[in-house]
Amino acid sequence: MNRAVVIASAVLYLALLFFIAWFAERLLKRKSVNLTQHPTIYALSLAVYCTAWTYYGSVGRAAKGGIEFLTVYIGPTLTCILFYPLLLKMLRISRRERINSIADFVAARYGKNFTLGIIVTLCCVMGIIPYIALQLKAVSSSYLILTHQHAMPGPGDTYKDTTLYVVLLLGLFIMLFGTRRIDVSEKHAGLVSAVAFESVVKLVAFLAAGIFVTWGVFDGFADIFSQAAAQQQLARLFTISGDGGYGKWLVMLLLPMFAMVLLPRQFQIAVVENTDESHLRKASWQFPLYLFLINIFVLPIALAGLLVFQGGTDPDSFVLALPLHFRQSWLGLFVFIGGFSAATGMIIVETMALAIMMSNHLLIPLLLSVKQLRPRQQAGISRQILFTRRFSIVLVLGLAFFYDLFVAASFSLVSIGLISMAAVAQFAPAVVGGLFWKQASKNAAIAGIVTGFLVWLFTLVVPTLTDTGLLPASIRSAGLFGLSFLRPDALLGLQLPDLLTHSFFWSILLNSGVYISVSLFSRLSEQEKIQAAVFVNILRDQPGTVWRGTAAMKDLKVLLHNFLGSDRANNLLQAYAQRHQIDMNKDNADPRVVLFTERILSGVIGSASARLLVRSVTKDEQIQVEAVLNIAKESQQVLELNKELKKKSVELTKASELLQHANEQLRHMDVLKDEFLYTVTHELRTPLTSIRALSEIIHDNPDMEDDMRQHYLASIVRETERLTHLISSVLNLERYESGRQKLHIESVHLNKLLQDVVASVQPLATENQVQLSYHSPDTMYVLQCDEDLIRQVVYNLVSNALKFVPPGRGRVNLRLHHGYDEVQIWVEDNGKGIEPGLHELIFDKFFQARNQTLKKPEGSGLGLAISRRIIEMHSGRIWVESKPGEGAKFVVALPFS
Amino acid sequence: MKKILVVDDDPYILMSLEFLMKKNGYEVMIARNGEEALDAVEKLHPDLVLLDIMMPDVDGYAICRHIKSSKKLSDIIVVFLSAKTKEADVKKGYDLGAALYISKPFSTRDLMKSVKELLQPTQS
Incomplete structure (x- = not known):
């Protein structure tokens, strides 16, 4: 096929990727529509797992080992289904801790350790650069096949230029869509959308090739299988061959399981780019379904290739070679684009993930430790971080490109994928152990990973190098330094059927062994304890509720002491511990105590500040109690x-x-x-x-x-x-109410006072033909009061009574009555009486005037109001007892003292 | 001879009004409270009522309302004589159909002039 057409297609395809990423970002920015919030996009982006190595290589593996190739896909499938809680845990932790790479994850788990971050990053770079190079090689070789240039051209030839252009374009793409923001825990909606799109392309292309081979070239599955079964050396491909043994099977199963989350690109997509925990649940069937679909035609294509070419063509290229062989160049182009998409998808995500790790764990710390390079302003820092990240991208791609250019040419890359997986599998003990085992220590993680990685290097990489003559072959045959138990393919003389199984067995065994034993003998630092608790307990933490981490008991105590005083703090803690049967003597406080502390502090300084304070003891790095106390003191002052x-x-x-x-x-x-x-x-x-x-x-x-x-x-x-x-x-x-009226208090003879009043109103009574009577009691009542005023009151009451009784048969009776601690003056009449509802109202000013029905021709309407005021001035009481029709009794009660 | 009913619970006011109306050649009837007034209105059908508002039993407004709502009595001219001087009270009086609302204390000359004018049209 015409080179220009192929190159144009690839460029067009990349342009489409740019467009999709740009479109997704724009959608997010302009309309707040986030494509990556769709669970299927998440599942599709996870399929970045299927690289060009799987796209081309699984057919090759199937052609050699039969259905054994499937194990590479069964592993991730099992991971999705079985390890759901583990993945969920990693997701939660990463969100809470704002983790942005696998190196960050491991470092964060072990007390945010600096060294661990560097080690993990270095392991990843060493293990994965070849893997990226493999993708480049897949692109270039598929390009060669498509353009019928089977010969291996030397450096400087056009196809290498093509690879270079691909690398440059991809680098640009990653910089554009992978380094938009400094905060790497931010999601890359455009990039992920593009990757999901690539997953669709490679699936459709592979299916197209499979359908063409199965039904276009042959007559369906049955035809291929029966034809293959007829040839003896092909028939063995239908069963799991015994020569690898179950050990090999197990390794091939376990390796991808680890790789599914530990490979930097998988961690990036599955954990960092995850927008919603619930996507995980959907992905746990959608992603395996994807793997099933992309594998359904692997065996048919492999068998068809073997049948058609009879060993004349590299099985790795069957997918592409078969359509071309049958003159289907457009299908060939489509298949090439599919492989291209598998390769670019992997390169994009892997490069970004590695670049983030490199810049965060290697370059930025370096930058900050060198005084001259340290920027002075905040803006300077962010510019420098961006620059560092872009530089890292260039570095990763450059390394991969040169690896492909100089190293790859000299030896086989076939099992690079598995070798990379074996490298990242070395993180498995530290990661899995760290999620469940609080005692696991930083030193153990370092020792385990370093041990595992060295074993990996020695047992997998060294043999490759001796095979190509880069290292003396004697290492392999006689062992390192001539020590036979140090033979890279048979440590301690243990012979295992293949290098990978052997390497995996020893590296993981030694790695785990070192990890566990060092942990058992480690004393954890405070920071490690805190982080261990965060990671192990994350699922117990309900979302939306307050932080329930763990902190050192003494820190909590200091906090409480500062706010409550030591007595009260101790009492509270003791009581709480007793109630919940918590051992307070442990170094690490029970999470309930942390919660309790936060609650108590909330009461003192408000929930936000309390959370801040408690979180600072439970979580932040070596933030020391002093710093916390400063916060505490400040907030106390504010308080x-x-x-x-x-x-x-x-x-x-x-x-x-x-x-x-x-x-x-x-x-x-x-x-x-x-x-x-x-x-x-x-x-x-x-x-x-x-x-x-x-x-x-x-x-x-x-x-x-x-x-x-x-x-x-x-x-x-x-x-x-x-x-x-x-x-x-x-x-x-007015005078009484304003208080301007002064009382002239003197000893007043009440019996006499009443007598005087009766005498003064007698003429009026006679005139009205009313019988007025008063019987002075034997007891003499002498009271301290204002004589004139009291007389006025009695006069008012009596003359009122005279007005309200019927002439002729009217009677008004005046009496002195001895109360409990008061003397009462009674003025009784036989008038028409007063309704109970009015008993209070009649003492109001002008009550009569305002209630026309009671209007009487005489009187000011102020008499009772004035009387009440006068009696109140004497601390006495005045009231009326009456029923309509039965007369009324007005009572004035004056206290004796 | 025109008949005038004088309604008031104050004996001195009643006394002076009775004197004035008689002096001016009207037939005068008096009522000391609301009950008497209603009774007198029904039985004697005066041409004009001089009506106090604040009375012990039935108030002047109620009497006016009774007069104006009855077909038989609605031609009776009602003149309020009241110590209630608030605008709202005056308005209420006119709204009920009074021909005049005179505030207490009043000028006897003005009162007579008004009464004469009110009774004029039917005289001629």
Whole structure:
């Protein structure tokens, strides 16, 4: 096929990737639609697991080992299904701790250890650069096959240029969509969307090839299998061959299981880029389904290739070679694009993941430790971090490119994928152990990983190098330094069927062994304890609730002491421990105690500050209790200020309430005053009307009879008196109410006072034909009071009674009664009585005036109000007892003292 | 001869009004409270009522309402004489159909002039 067409297609395809990534980012920015929030996109992006190595290589493996190739896919499938809780745990931890790579994860678990981050990063770089190179090689060789250049061209030839261009374009892509933000725990929506798209492309392309071979070249599955079965050396491919043994099977199963989460790109996609935990659940069937689909035609294609080419072509290229062999160049192009997408997807994610690790764990620490390079401003830092990350991308791609260019040419790359997986599998003990075992220590993780990695290097990489002559072959045959137990393919003389199994067995065995034994003998630092608790307990932590991590008991105690005083803090803790049967003597506080502490502190300084404080003891790196206490002291000062402010504000509120109340009272009094004035003037109008009318009549009628004139004049005089009485009443009342009236307290002889009153009203009673009676008791009542005022009250009551009884048969009786600690003056009448509902109201000013039905022709309407006021001034009481129709009894009660 | 009913619970006011109306040649009837007033209105059908508002039993407003709502009585001219001087009270009086609302204390001359005017049209 024409090279230009192939290259143009590849470039167009990359352009499409750019567009998709750009579109996804734009959608997110403009419309807040996040494509990666769809669970299927997540599952598809996970399929970045299927690289060009699987795309081409699994057919090759199937052609050699039969259905054994499937184990590489059964592993991840099992991981998805069986290790759901483990993955969930990693997701939660990574979100909470803002973890952004596998190196970060391991380092964070072991007390945020610096060295571990570097070690993991170095292992990844060494183990995975060849893997990236393999992808480049897959691109270039598929390109060669497609363009019929089977010969291996030397450096500088066009196909290498093509690889270079691919590398450059991919580098640009990763920089554009992978380094948009400095915070790497931010998601890359565009990049992930593009990767998901690539997964679709490679699946469809592979299926297309499979369908073409199965039904286009042959007559369906049955045809291929029966034809293959007819040839003896092909028939063995249908069964699991015995020569690898179950050990090999197990390794081939376990390796991909680890790789599924430990490979930097898988960790990046599965954990860092995950937007929603629930996606994991869906992916746990969608991703295996994807693997099933992409593998369904592997065996048919392998068998078809063997049948068609009869050993004349590399099985790794069957997928591409078969369509080309049958002159289906467009299908060939599509298959090439599929392989291209598998390769680029892997390169993009892997490079980004590695670049993040390199910049964060190697370059940035280096940058910050070199004084001259340290930027002075914040903006400078972020620019430098971005630059470092981009530089790392260039470095990773450059290393892969040169590895492909110089190293790859000299030896086989076939099992590079598995070798890479074996490298990252060395993190498995540290990661899995770290998730479940609190005692696991930082030193153990370092020792385990280093041991495992060295064994990996010696048993897998060294043999490859001796095979290609880069190292002396004697190492392999006679052992390192001539020591036979140090033969890379048979450590301690143990012979295993293949290098990979042998290497995996020894590396994992020694790695785990070292890890466990060092852990058992380690004393954990505070920081390690804290992180261990975070990782191990993460699922017990309910989302949305407060932090429940673990902290050192003494830190919590110090916190509580600072806020509550040591006595109270100890009491509280003791009581809590007893109630929940918690051992308080352990170094590590029970999570419940942490929660309890936070609750207690919340009560003191508010929940936000409490969380901040408790979290700072439970989580942050070596943040020391002193720093915490500074926060504590500051917040206590703020707290005190707050308290002061609160107090002031309460005072102010109170004052304003008082003012408001006073204001209301004033307003109410104002209304009352208006009402009172209106009533007074109204009351004044009636006598005035009579006076005016009568005077005018007398004036206008000089010819009036003398008797009548006399009568009219007398009426005018009476009405004038009424007016005068009213006015003086009003003035009196005003004087009593304002408190301006001073009491002239003296010893008053009550018996005599009553006698005087009776004597003074007797004429009126006689006039009204009312029987007025008073029997002075034998006891003499002498009281300290204002004689004039009390007399006025009694006079009021008696003259009122006289007015309200029917003339002729009316009776008014006056009495002195000895109460418990008071003397009572009773004024009883046989009038028509007063309704119970009015017993209180009649003491109001102008009650009569405002209640027309009770209006009486005489009286100011102020008498009872004035009486009540006077009695109250003497600390006494005045009330009425009455039933309608049965007369009324007014009682004045005056205390003896 | 025109009949005038004077309603008031104050004996001196009643006394002066009775004198004035008689002096001016009207037939005068008096009522000392609401009950008496209602009774008098029904039985004697006066041409004009001088009506106080604040009374012990039935108030002046109620009497006016009774007069104006009865077909038989609605032609009776109602003149309020009251110590209630608030605007709202005056308005209420007019709303109930009073011809005039005179505040106490009043000028006897003005009162007579008004009464004469009110009774004029039917006289001629």
